[in-house]
Structures are given as C-alpha cells and as structure tokens.
Amino acid sequence: MVRTKGRRRLTCHHEAGHALTRWYFGHKTDRAVVLTVDEVRAGKIVRNRKDIDIVSCEGIVEGYDIHGYPYGPIHTAGSAEEQNYSNYLRAINQDVELINCFAGFIAEAHYRHASVSDCMLAGGIQDMQLAQDLVDAWDLSGEEQRELLRLSESRAAALVRSKSGSVAIKAVANALMERGRLTGRQIARLCRNAYGGRECAHGAWNAHWPATPKQIRAGFIPHRLG
Incomplete structure (x- = not known):
C-alpha cells in the first residue's frame, strides 16, 4: 500500500510506464490516476x-x-484471407498488451535502480497474471510462450x-x-514533447510489425498507416 511519498512516487513511475506504452503504440488513454497518501489511508476506492x-x-x-x-x-465469417488478417491484427494487439504488462514494473525498476524481478514481485503480480492469460490463449508451446514473454x-x-x-x-x-x-x-x-513533437497514428504500427527492441530504443514512430 502507498503509505509514504516515496512509495507513491514509485507508483507514479509504474503508471507512467503503462501510459507511455499506450501512447507509443498509438492507443488512446482516457486517464491516469494515482491516489495520494491520505486518500489511500482513508480507504478511497478507484472506480474504473x-x-x-x-x-x-x-x-x-x-x-x-x-x-x-x-x-x-x-x-x-469471412474468407481464409480475412481470417488470417484478423489473426494478424489480434496478434499485434496481443504483443502490445504484453509489452504493457511489463512496462509498469520495469519503469519502477528503472527509477529505483532495482532489479526487475524485485519490482515485479512487489507490484507487478497482476500484470504478469494477465501476461500469462494472454499467452495461454494462443496455440503456443511452452518454449514459444517463454520466448514471447522474453521478447x-x-x-x-x-x-x-x-x-x-x-x-x-x-x-x-x-x-x-x-x-x-x-x-x-x-x-x-507530455509524451509528444519527449519525442520531439512526433506521435503514432492509431494502427500505424501494423505495417511495421514486428517491432524490434532496436527500433523502440531508437524512438522510431510510424507516422502514417502503411
């Protein structure tokens, strides 16, 4: 629980990691909320x-x-080609959601200069449960699941x-x-400012998938649909 300003700042970085992931891959965000120490102590409930x-x-x-x-x-209900394209788009969304699952506690670890595994255990259990549910839903072997999670x-x-x-x-x-x-x-x-005024259009990554860590690290952002 958030009981100190220090712990609250970690939560702010955790949620910022999720917010950045949504923005970077072209997915609209409604809001981000981090409760204050007093709100948590008072038992305030967040309604989604x-x-x-x-x-x-x-x-x-x-x-x-x-x-x-x-x-x-x-x-x-369409053709085989339409089914394949639907699977392709859903696989991209799965990949982005998986990145989002990791981004929160990795952002927290980066801020703390701590190990990713420690931060995952401290505040990323639900994120990793979602990640496991996502990979379980696809017809993947155990090794394929592990490789996808590593990627x-x-x-x-x-x-x-x-x-x-x-x-x-x-x-x-x-x-x-x-x-x-x-x-x-x-x-x-805030994200646009950090990326020099650039922003990804929704769906623009589809023509550039799979995204590589090298692309992401370099700040590559597709501007238009392919």
Whole structure:
C-alpha cells in the first residue's frame, strides 16, 4: 500500500510506464490516476471506466482494452484471407498488451535502480497474471510462450530505458505526483514533447510489425498507416 511519498512516487513511475506504452503504440488513454497518501489511508476506492470498484488500487491507467477478452484468435465469417488478417491484427494487439504488462514494473525498476524481478514481485503480480492469460490463449508451446514473454520484456525495457521514453516517463510521473490525475490529452502532450513533437497514428504500427527492441530504443514512430 502507498503509505509514504516515496512509495507513491514509485507508483507514479509504474503508471507512467503503462501510459507511455499506450501512447507509443498509438492507443488512446482516457486517464491516469494515482491516489495520494491520505486518500489511500482513508480507504478511497478507484472506480474504473466500466463502473467497477477496484479494491486496494494505488494507481490506474485507463483506456479501451488493447487486446480485449476473449484473448487469442477470434473466428470470422469471412474468407481464409480475412481470417488470417484478423489473426494478424489480434496478434499485434496481443504483443502490445504484453509489452504493457511489463512496462509498469520495469519503469519502477528503472527509477529505483532495482532489479526487475524485485519490482515485479512487489507490484507487478497482476500484470504478469494477465501476461500469462494472454499467452495461454494462443496455440503456443511452452518454449514459444517463454520466448514471447522474453521478447515482450525486451521490448518493454527498450521503451522504458530509451532516451525519449525515459524523458516521457519522468514527465508523466512528475505530473502524476503533483496532480494525482491526468487526462489522456495531458499524457499525450507530455509524451509528444519527449519525442520531439512526433506521435503514432492509431494502427500505424501494423505495417511495421514486428517491432524490434532496436527500433523502440531508437524512438522510431510510424507516422502514417502503411
């Protein structure tokens, strides 16, 4: 639980990692919230965009689901080509959601100069449960699952530790520390500033997938749909 300003600042960095991931890959964010120490001590409950109370929630980044339930491929009534394209798009969304699962506690670890595993155990258990649910939904062997999770962690680390990504996370975390609440537009403005005014259009990554850690680390942003 957030009981000190120091712990709250870690939560701000954690949520900033999620916010950056959504923005970087072209997914709109509604808001980010990090409760104050007094709010947590008073037992304040955060209600999400689905009007559900989130118990024991210190912070949250909200927007539409990047890879919504049910996870995995969805059968379409169209041709085989249309089915393959649907699977391709859902696989991209799965990949981005997996990056998002890692980004929060990796951002926290980067700020703390601590091990990723320690931060995952301290504040990333739910994120990793979602990551496991995502890979379980696809027809992958155990080794394929492990490789996908390793790649997702590498992509998230490349984003969080990149020059522009680090600047964006610091800016979002500082704003959350000061205000406690940010709108999606405020988050986008802070991230754009960190990336020199550039911003990814929704779906623009589709023509450039799979994203490599090298691309992400270099701050590559596709501007237009392919």
